[in-house]
Structures are given as C-alpha cells and as structure tokens.
Amino acid sequence: MYVAVKGGEKAIANAHALLAKEGRGDPGIPAIGRDAVAGQLPVLVSRVMTEGSLYDPKLAARAILQCQGDVLEAITLVRSYRTTLPRFGYSEPIDTAGLAPQRRVSATFKDIPGGQQLGATFDYTHRLFADPTGDGPTDTGADAVPMPRVSDLLGSDALLEPDRAADWTDPEPADLTREPTVFPMTRAERLQGLARGDEGFLLALGYSTQRGYGSTHPFAGEIRVGEVEVEFDAPELGFPVPLGRIEVTECQMINQFTGNADTPAQFTRGYGLVFGRGERKAMSMSLVDRALRADEFQERIVAPAQDEEFVLSHADNVQAAGFVEHLKLPHYVDFQAELHLIRRLRRDFHDNAGSKRETNA
Amino acid sequence: MSAQQIEYNIGYLDEQTKRMIRRTLLKAVAIPGFQVPFASREVPLPRGWGTGGVQLTAAIIGSDDVLKVIDQGADDTTNAVSIRAFFNLVAGVPTTTRTEDATIIQTRHRIPETPLGEGQIMVYQVPIPEPLRFLEPRETETRRMHALNEYGLMYVKLYEDIAKYGHIAKTYDYPVLVNDRYLMAPSPTPSFDNPKLHQSQALHIFGAGREKRIYAIPPHTDVESLGFEDYPFEPQSFDQPCAICGSTGVYLDQIITDNAGGAMYACSDSDHCERTAARADNEEAAS
Numbered sequence: 001m002y003v004a005v006k007g008g009e010k011a012i013a014n015a016h017a018l019l020a021k022e023g024r025g026d027p028g029i030p031a032i033g034r035d036a037v038a039g040q041l042p043v044l045v046s047r048v049m050t051e052g053s054l055y056d057p058k059l060a061a062r063a064i065l066q067c068q069g070d071v072l073e074a075i076t077l078v079r080s081y082r083t084t085l086p087r088f089g090y091s092e093p094i095d096t097a098g099l100a101p102q103r104r105v106s107a108t109f110k111d112i113p114g115g116q117q118l119g120a121t122f123d124y125t126h127r128l129f130a131d132p133t134g135d136g137p138t139d140t141g142a143d144a145v146p147m148p149r150v151s152d153l154l155g156s157d158a159l160l161e162p163d164r165a166a167d168w169t170d171p172e173p174a175d176l177t178r179e180p181t182v183f184p185m186t187r188a189e190r191l192q193g194l195a196r197g198d199e200g201f202l203l204a205l206g207y208s209t210q211r212g213y214g215s216t217h218p219f220a221g222e223i224r225v226g227e228v229e230v231e232f233d234a235p236e237l238g239f240p241v242p243l244g245r246i247e248v249t250e251c252q253m254i255n256q257f258t259g260n261a262d263t264p265a266q267f268t269r270g271y272g273l274v275f276g277r278g279e280r281k282a283m284s285m286s287l288v289d290r291a292l293r294a295d296e297f298q299e300r301i302v303a304p305a306q307d308e309e310f311v312l313s314h315a316d317n318v319q320a321a322g323f324v325e326h327l328k329l330p331h332y333v334d335f336q337a338e339l340h341l342i343r344r345l346r347r348d349f350h351d352n353a354g355s356k357r358e359t360n361a
Numbered sequence: 362m363s364a365q366q367i368e369y370n371i372g373y374l375d376e377q378t379k380r381m382i383r384r385t386l387l388k389a390v391a392i393p394g395f396q397v398p399f400a401s402r403e404v405p406l407p408r409g410w411g412t413g414g415v416q417l418t419a420a421i422i423g424s425d426d427v428l429k430v431i432d433q434g435a436d437d438t439t440n441a442v443s444i445r446a447f448f449n450l451v452a453g454v455p456t457t458t459r460t461e462d463a464t465i466i467q468t469r470h471r472i473p474e475t476p477l478g479e480g481q482i483m484v485y486q487v488p489i490p491e492p493l494r495f496l497e498p499r500e501t502e503t504r505r506m507h508a509l510n511e512y513g514l515m516y517v518k519l520y521e522d523i524a525k526y527g528h529i530a531k532t533y534d535y536p537v538l539v540n541d542r543y544l545m546a547p548s549p550t551p552s553f554d555n556p557k558l559h560q561s562q563a564l565h566i567f568g569a570g571r572e573k574r575i576y577a578i579p580p581h582t583d584v585e586s587l588g589f590e591d592y593p594f595e596p597q598s599f600d601q602p603c604a605i606c607g608s609t610g611v612y613l614d615q616i617i618t619d620n621a622g623g624a625m626y627a628c629s630d631s632d633h634c635e636r637t638a639a640r641a642d643n644e645e646a647a648s
Contacts, residue, residue, distance in 0.1 A: 008437050009446070079403040081367065084375055180398030180573050183501050309499055319571045322408025323488070329410065329440055332614055333433045333470045333629055337532035337551040339615065340597050345526055 046276025052078030114147030197315030206287035214303030217256035382420035394539025413568025414486035429463035434471035434629035
C-alpha cells in the first residue's frame with residue numbers, strides 16, 4: 001500500500017537511461033567528439049582543468065561531454081579522478097618570465113621591454129553575432145624577444161614588494177588536497193584554494209573589493225598567457241628533466257600600500273594563475289589574494305573578501321554545489337522530528353491563549 | 362582521440378589514502394568525540410551526499426565484511442541504493458539489509474531499531490560536524506572552545522529555548538557530551554536515537570567529507586544528551602504503533618495518504634518493519 005518516494009534500483013537505472021537520452025539530443029545529428037570540444041571550446045576546457053586541478057585538455061573535454069555541458073559536474077568528475085592518481089613529488093616552480101607569451105598586456109606602463117602583445121582575446125571584439133571565419137594570422141608575433149615580468153622591473157627600484165621576503169627559506173609548499181585544512185592557512189595554501197575556487201564566486205568577491213568592501217586600489221600590472229615548460233627534479237638524476245608544456249594565464253595585480261611603522265610605502269601584489277586561457281579568473285584571483293593579505297599589512301579586516309575562513313570555506317564549487325543540492329535528498333526523519341516540535345509548540349500556544357481568555361473574562 | 366584507459370583501485374580510494382584515514386580513525390577512537398581533521402578526498406558522489414561516510418567505509422571495508430546502507434532508516438531509499446551499488450561495484454563486497462548480519466552499517470539520519478552488537482561498526486554521514494557551528498561560525502573559535510572545554514554557549518542556547526518556547530527546541534543533531542569531555546554532534550539523527558549511543562556495544566564512527574573531519578565513539582562509552590535537572594533531555598516519542606507491523610517504541614515516518622491531509626504512521630526502519638510484519642504473519646499462520 002505504501003509507494004511513496006522510497007524508490008529502488010530500477011528507478012535509478014531508468015533515470016540514468018533517460019539522462020543519457022536527453023544528452024544525446026537529435027540522433028539524426030552527429031554526436032560531438034571529444035577532440036571537437038577540446039579544440040573548439042578551449043575556454044570551457046580551461047575552466048574545467050583549473051577548477052578540477054588537473055591539466056589534461058582531453059580528459060576535461062571528455063568530462064564536459066559526459067556531463068552534458070554542466071561545468072560543475074565536469075569539475076567534480078575530474079576531481080574525483082584526480083584524487084586517485086599517485087603523486088611522485090613537486091615539479092620545479094614554473095618560470096613564467098621565461099614563457100613566450102601568446103598574449104601579454106600591462107595596464108601600468110605604456111611601453112615595456114618586450115612590448116605589449118594583444119594575442120587571442122575577446123577584448124575589443126564588438127559583441128555582435130557574426131559567423132566565425134577561422135582564418136587566423138600566420139604570424140602570431142610570439143618570437144624570442146625576452147619579456148621580463150613587469151613586477152621585476154618595478155621590483156628593481158624596491159618600489160614593489162619583492163617576490164619573496166629577505167628571510168624566505170623555500171619551505172615545502174603545503175598540499176591542500178593531501179593535508180587537512182586548518183586555519184589560518186599559509187599564503188601558498190590559500191593560493192591553491194583560490195586557484196581551484198569557483199570563477200563566479202571569486203569574480204564577485206574581487207568585484208566587491210573594487211566597490212569599497214576591502215579596497216585594495218589595484219592596477220593590472222601584467223597579464224600574460226602562454227605555454228611554459230614543467231620540469232621535475234628526480235632525486236636519482238640530480239638535475240631537472242622536462243615533463244612537458246602547459247598553457248597558463250598569469251595575472252600580477254599591483255596594489256597601493258601606504259606603508260606602516262615598519263615598512264616604507266611601496267606597491268604590494270596580488271597573484272593569480274590558472275590553467276589555459278582564463279583571464280577573468282586569474283584577475284579575480286589576484287584581487288582576492290591581495291585582499292586576503294590584509295593581516296600581513298596590518299590592514300583592518302572589514303569586508304568578506306578579506307576574511308580567510310569565509311572565502312576559503314566557500315570558494316570551492318564542488319563542495320558548495322554538493323551541499324546545496326543535497327537538500328534534494330530525503331530529510332523526512334528530521335522533518336518528522338520538527339513536525340513533532342511545531343505541533344507541540346502550537347498546542348502550547350493555543351493552551352496559553354485559552355487560559356489568557358479565561359483570565360480576562 | 363585515443364581512448365584513455367581509466368582504472369580505479371579496489372575500494373576506490375588508493376592505499377595511501379586508506380592508511381591516512383585509518384590513522385585518523387585511530388586517533389578519533391583514542392579521543393572519543395574529538396573532531397580529527399583529515400585530508401578528505403573527492404569521491405565519485407557529490408559533497409554533502411555522504412562523501413565522509415563513503416571514505417570511512419572505503420578505508421575499513423574488507424573482503425569478509427558485509428555491508429548495509431540505510432538512509433532515513435530505510436535500505437531502499439535512492440541514495441542508500443546508490444551507495445550500496447557503488448561499493449558493490451568498486452569493492453565487490455556482499456551487502457545485506459538485515460541489521461544483525463551486517464559488519465558495517467553506513468547510515469544517514471538514523472540508527473537501526475535492532476540493537477547493535479559487539480564487532481559491528483556504524484558509519485555516519487555527517488554534514489556539519491561542529492555542534493557549535495550555528496552558534497559560532499568560525500572554525501578557529503570553535504576549536505578553541507573545545508580545547509578549553511568551554512561549552513557555556515550551548516547551555517545558554519538550550520536555556521533560551523526553554524525561556525522562549527518552554528522546551529528545548531532541538532529535535533535532531535541533538536548535542537551530546539562524550540566521555541564527559543567533548544561536545545559532539547551525533548549527525549542529523551533524531552534525538553529519539555541519542556540514547557542508543559550511550560554505552561553501545563558497537564563502534565560508531567562519523568565522517569564529514571566536505572568539512573574534512575572524522576570523530577568516533579568507541580564501544581562502552583558514556584554519551585550524555587545535554588539537558589538540565591529541571592528540564593532533562595526528552596527524546597521524541599510516538600503515541601501510535603506502526604500501521605504496518607504494529608511496533609511500538611520505534612521511530613515512525615508520517616505518510617500522507619490522501620489530499621485531505623489524512624496520514625498513516627509507519628516504521629522508518631524498513632528492515633525492522635518488514636521482519637516484524639513477517640513474524641506476525643508467520644505466527645498467525647501457525648496458530
């Protein structure tokens with residue numbers, strides 16, 4: 001007699017079959033291949049790789065297809081696979097000063113050594129519907145001119161805080177995915193959290209700092225996009241060997257700082273780095289990174305973007321999406337318990353109201 | 362594109378991760394009720410859907426184990442079916458719905474009605490492991506409060522409930538004090554189930570995947586639900602028996618039967634209900 005929501009294996013199997021059918025669309029139209037996704041939706045692939053914390057364009061493309069374009073599902077799929085992979089150690093730090101930029105812009109200086117390079121960008125496109133042409137320029141301009149990082153140019157005059165403090169000793173970077181999260185975090189851990197954080201969340205937080213909620217007075221010091229070599233120093237060999245190349249987007253935000261009792265006025269920095277082409281995310285990340293350094297510069301912590309626990313606990317969209325969506329799961333045991341309480345409270349209320357009427361009469 | 366061969370380890374988690382979780386579990390058992398941080402992994406179900414429980418089960422399950430999975434007390438709710446199927450796929454262990462046959466019982470929101478025995482392990486899926494979280498959102502603060510045994514805030518909350526409503530208005534995830542030391546969230550089980558934790562013969566382990574915490578109640582540990590001398594802890598009780606099997610003193614689900622608000626009440630523990638009903642049928646047939 002009782003046929004409520006307690007479904008079984010059959011219901012699940014049918015739901016999966018229906019899902020697959022919905023994802024296929026019109027069977028008369030050829031299915032999209034993984035290569036097509038990897039080649040023609042590179043920005044989407046970049047996002048899935050960045051927030052999935054795994055550089056593998058083909059696997060990301062596969063995830064996007066399997067998840068029917070649901071980005072957060074695709075990220076979850078990539079993460080669940082990534083976490084099972086063995087790890088050998090840490091690569092050498094990538095040298096972004098050495099990367100030959102496909103794109104490189106600075107908003108702080110008109111001309112910089114190596115020049116500005118517009119590259120593949122939606123900037124200055126007119127947002128009008130148009131048919132893609134596909135004919136690209138043959139000369140992309142990415143030749144071998146050295147392009148030092150803008151932050152190094154300012155740094156040479158000590159106008160900009162250096163890459164690392166004088167007493168820096170190259171500690172082992174923490175690994176957010178292999179060690180428990182304990183607050184407060186180191187900056188290295190925070191940056192890991194931000195790098196895999198949700199683009200939309202970081203965008204909103206970065207935006208909030210521009211509107212007075214923890215202002216950091218930012219300038220886009222440099223944004224560069226290009227391929228960089230990853231090297232691994234195997235102890236048996238004693239020298240680093242190249243593992244391959246990855247495409248990254250790096251953003252160095254330069255922020256005003258008026259100094260305090262210990263430090264003269266100088267520019268400070270926020271940092272953003274993502275896989276592939278993800279400029280918006282890299283910029284948002286650098287804004288939030290700088291805002292989170294409030295403590296370091298003895299700034300007053302008054303805004304959400306400056307609050308480490310708030311930002312890092314809520315930036316991960318795999319966690320956020322899962323927990324919000326878990327409300328779909330049955331809660332009837334707890335709801336029953338609450339019904340019990342509400343009924344009791346209402347009974348008390350009416351009893352009290354009744355006795356009040358009697359006293360008034 | 363060449364098909365990339367993807368292989369997953371037995372029990373899904375890699376062996377290093379299993380070891381990390383087992384070590385965390387040992388610490389959790391050694392300090393009953395204390396939330397031990399662990400490097401929670403992503404697992405192939407969404408965060409908030411039992412990823413903590415799944416990691417615990419994956420870390421302790423072996424080929425001679427028998428697994429039971431319940432959600433809302435029932436073996437046939439979709440998420441329970443899904444998790445059972447997952448372990449069947451990745452660990453190949455036998456599963457059961459009979460409480461006393463299981464060596465590991467993974468649960469969401471209930472403790473079975475059948476008393477648990479020695480050697481059984483209850484694995485709880487925990488959404489928010491911190492009992493003080495809704496009183497103090499900051500982890501740095503709540504950890505300090507636990508360290509200092511500073512639980513006044515929780516008593517004030519319970520007192521305010523009584524002052525405002527005349528009762529403690531906490532019906533599930535009702536806070537307990539474990540081994541007279543740590544305040545602990547028993548996960549969102551109804552307070553009806555709280556007494557089953559006290560001096561239980563089974564080991565109870567709690568996994569919060571998203572929040573990256575593991576904690577435990579070892580067998581034969583004191584577990585006290587908070588209350589006051591004049592307003593003691595009061596678990597739920599039901600006036601009517603189960604409409605299907607006639608059991609009393611069990612937790613019941615309210616089932617809406619028509620559009621006019623008509624309802625019946627039936628056991629939330631599907632295993633208990635089916636077997637009690639079957640026994641009654643047998644007795645009837647025998648007499």
